[in-house]
Amino acid sequence: MTADRFVYEGYDLDARGRRVVCRYSLGQHRFTEEVRFETAGRDAAWDDAAVGAAARILFLLAGVSYYKTSAPPVVDLGATETTEDERAFLRTFYVEGLGELAYRNGLDLSGLEIVGPDSAARRPERPALVAGRPLVPFGAGIDSIVTVAHVARRVPGSSLFVVSRAGDRFPAIEHAAAVTGLPIVRADRRIDPAVLRSAELGFLNGHVPVTGILSAIAIVAAVLGGHDAVVMSNERSASVPTVWDGERPVNHQWSKGAAFESAFRRLLDESLAPAPGYFSFLRARSELWVAREFAALDRYHPVFRSCNRAFAADPARRLDHWCGTCDKCCFIDLVLAPYLSAAALSTIFGGREPLGNPDLAPRFQALLGVGGKPKPFECVGDEEECRAAAVLAAERPDRRGTAQLQAFAAEVRTAAPAWSDPAARDAAAQRLLEADGPELLPPTWAGTAEPRNAHRLLVPGEPEPRYAGTPSSP
DSSP states (O other): OOOSEEEEEEEEEETTTTEEEEEEEETTEEEEEEEEEEOOSSOOOTTOHHHHHHHHHHHHHHTHHHHTTTOOSEEEOTTOOBOHHHHHHHHHHHHHHTHHHHHHHTOOOTTOEEEOOBOOOOOOBOOOOBTTOOEEEOOSSHHHHHHHHHHHHHOTTOEEEEEEETTOOOHHHHHHHHHHTOOEEEEEEEOOGGGGGHHHHTOOOOOOOHHHHHHHHHHHHHHHHTBSEEEEOOOGGGGSOSEEETTEEEOTTGGGSHHHHHHHHHHHHHHSBTOOEEEETTTTOOHHHHHHHHHTOGGGTTTOOOOGGGGOSSGGGOOSSOOSSSHHHHHHHHHHTTTSOHHHHHHHTTTOOGGGOGGGHHHHHHHHTOTTOOOOSSSOOOHHHHHHHHHHHHTSGGGTTOHHHHHHHHHHHHHSGGGGSHHHHHHHHHHHTSOOSOOOSOTTTTTOSSOTTOSSOOOTTSOOOOOSSOOSOO
């Protein structure tokens, strides 16, 4: 399919149906996306200017799912007025967010044009935000569970935010959400069904910056419900490129990274007054730190899920257990292995622990950066985090008989001799358990992501440490 431009046709707010309806076109194809909202607590009027401003941001970002079907050289915003800064943000969102799609399909998006009518910068007034009522987007993986565990005990007014497919909910999310005991604010997203027929219709298919789209949906929900912040769970290694295309980084997790977070927050500040806070609670944290924290949250061990097969679009193909063979299963097993026993992980994976499966050696080698295997295009930790996990896990007494893990640790020590030196190893592991990189928490939240008596593993059954500086208004 070829077309010379992708066109934004417009969006509507349906107050009766509690929906935002977004319309786009590409040649003869017309696409419609609908997002329906359920809110908890105070409910803003749908004719409030701030609701329209938040819906406009959703309209701008959601278009990427339909642009990617052909990736023409021009994005035409139609009658939608934007500022120069907004068009610059949107262009970056498309080019960087679709970096993996371009890399896999041999496309060059560097010349992409965003065209449309100019508008002056505007910041609509809106009712005051309700302090201490953050929304925490929740996906049932270790990252969002750790964020919830920290945020909920500091801010009792916290709510989960869950996006589902229209008419369908994922049991993996629902089971873990129930364990939190928190109220749930929901949105149902209906993607145009034509996108699900990509092969039949001759569309390009591939990864889109879905976290960016979900972030925009969360902002609409926050404005409708009067929530003062959207608290994400994206850790620092999300900013690390998956591969390099020459000198150009390609990052599967780009819209989970620090660059997107900063740019999106600027966009919100320029469009909403006051804008809900938007930040990742884990931005300066490593996946190793997250794994250590999660290991202590034993009530979640039977219900958490990161395996992509749990979230298959087709319910008939959806698993109610870990598949135990995909890249995500391998990574979660590896990163938890230093902090959970082999027996506990065997139970979690239903007796199919990936570290015990020799057929999965190439997947682990790709995560560890050994054997010439490329890093997978998945939401997994970086090479340093994986190498630390392998070496630390191999030193556990209950892992001495896990031959495959011992072999991985030996490969890591060969590839990076510093991991053979106990002092250097301990120093490297300690650095991964400390905050590092850009700290994007608002001032009232700074310093709250780490227990004051850190760095120790919280032991189930022990009283949780007390935290200073509990925020009341992010």
